[in-house]
Amino acid sequence: MKVGILINPKHGHTMRAYSELVEIIRRSHTRYRSATTTKQWPGVEQASKLLDWGADLIVILGGDGTLRVSAPVLASANVLVLIIPTGTANVLSRHLGIRSTRQALQLVQKYLDSPFAPRCEVPVNVADCFTEAGPRREHFLSLAGIGGDARAVSGRTRLPTGLGWGILGYAYGAGRALFAPLISAHLTTPQSSGPPRQSPGGHAAPGAESDSQPNELPLETTTANYVWSVMASKTARPAGPIPVFDRARPTAAKFELLAVELSTTKPGDRLGEWALIGWSCVNRRPAAHAAMHYWQGTEASITLDDPAPVQLDGDLIGDCRRLDLRAGTTALTIITPN
Numbered sequence: 001m002k003v004g005i006l007i008n009p010k011h012g013h014t015m016r017a018y019s020e021l022v023e024i025i026r027r028s029h030t031r032y033r034s035a036t037t038t039k040q041w042p043g044v045e046q047a048s049k050l051l052d053w054g055a056d057l058i059v060i061l062g063g064d065g066t067l068r069v070s071a072p073v074l075a076s077a078n079v080l081v082l083i084i085p086t087g088t089a090n091v092l093s094r095h096l097g098i099r100s101t102r103q104a105l106q107l108v109q110k111y112l113d114s115p116f117a118p119r120c121e122v123p124v125n126v127a128d129c130f131t132e133a134g135p136r137r138e139h140f141l142s143l144a145g146i147g148g149d150a151r152a153v154s155g156r157t158r159l160p161t162g163l164g165w166g167i168l169g170y171a172y173g174a175g176r177a178l179f180a181p182l183i184s185a186h187l188t189t190p191q192s193s194g195p196p197r198q199s200p201g202g203h204a205a206p207g208a209e210s211d212s213q214p215n216e217l218p219l220e221t222t223t224a225n226y227v228w229s230v231m232a233s234k235t236a237r238p239a240g241p242i243p244v245f246d247r248a249r250p251t252a253a254k255f256e257l258l259a260v261e262l263s264t265t266k267p268g269d270r271l272g273e274w275a276l277i278g279w280s281c282v283n284r285r286p287a288a289h290a291a292m293h294y295w296q297g298t299e300a301s302i303t304l305d306d307p308a309p310v311q312l313d314g315d316l317i318g319d320c321r322r323l324d325l326r327a328g329t330t331a332l333t334i335i336t337p338n
Contacts, residue, residue, distance in 0.1 A: 227259050
């Protein structure tokens with residue numbers, strides 16, 4: 001067996017975890033090779049070189065961004081992946097049950113002792129971002145967002161050097177983004193499924209009986225709305241412990257999509273509206289609030305009157321006038337605890 005190690009060295013504890021990983025691999029007399037990401041080369045080239053070397057297992061020491069960048073090449077190679085979560089949020093690994101570097105290192109030890117381990121298939125989703133410079137194809141695993149959601153990521157990057165990363169940066173960005181302006185969005189959903197729930201636009205779908213389940217929307221449904229953000233998620237809790245997407249799963253074939261249509265622009269009223277939304281989410285009924293419009297589907301297209309920022313798995317992509325999302329048809333095979 002050959003083990004390839006892809007390392008994002010941004011956080012100090014990454015290298016400590018790497019030292020422990022190497023010790024585990026050496027004890028098992030397994031061959032290994034390491035590659036380190038940089039800002040200019042965030043992972044695709046390094047992953048490709050590890051695959052060319054013949055790696056049977058790729059261990060990723062990093063967070064959601066490192067996974068996002070390397071996912072397409074790893075999925076195409078159909079290679080087994082193991083995550084040691086050393087990023088900031090580690091959204092995907094948390095939802096797969098990998099909650100610490102210690103637990104992940106134990107998974108490595110177990111797999112090297114006996115290469116029969118639980119695993120799951122995580123689709124690599126596609127995002128076509130239409131920027132002023134032209135179309136740009138990206139990929140993501142957990143969450144895509146345009147508008148206020150992405151402004152939270154953008155706000156984080158405006159902090160002084162040394163403070164712009166970590167939970168502080170996310171909290172700062174999120175706090176500023178709560179008061180972000182609404183954007184005029186045209187939402188097109190070629191496919192969706194599930195029992196009726198509130199639809200984009202705030203109107204119940206024909207035949208709707210309840211506001212607690214996703215809508216059945218016709219093919220090529222297009223609605224125009226002023227929204228704070230539009231998101232497509234494969235994870236239930238992308239922003240912390242509070243559930244926002246109760247039907248989202250990393251292994252699911254469909255996204256759970258959300259259009260947040262806030263009704264207020266004044267800071268005091270906006271804060272009150274967010275407080276009520278937060279209360280609905282804490283009580284596991286996010287769709288109960290009139291501003292939260294959910295549906296499910298494998299595709300969605302969001303076209304804006306004016307460009308707005310886009311984020312994918314916590315990486316700021318930049319301002320886009322249109323964002324086309326498609327659920328993945330290739331998948332990462334990831335070792336899980338159970």
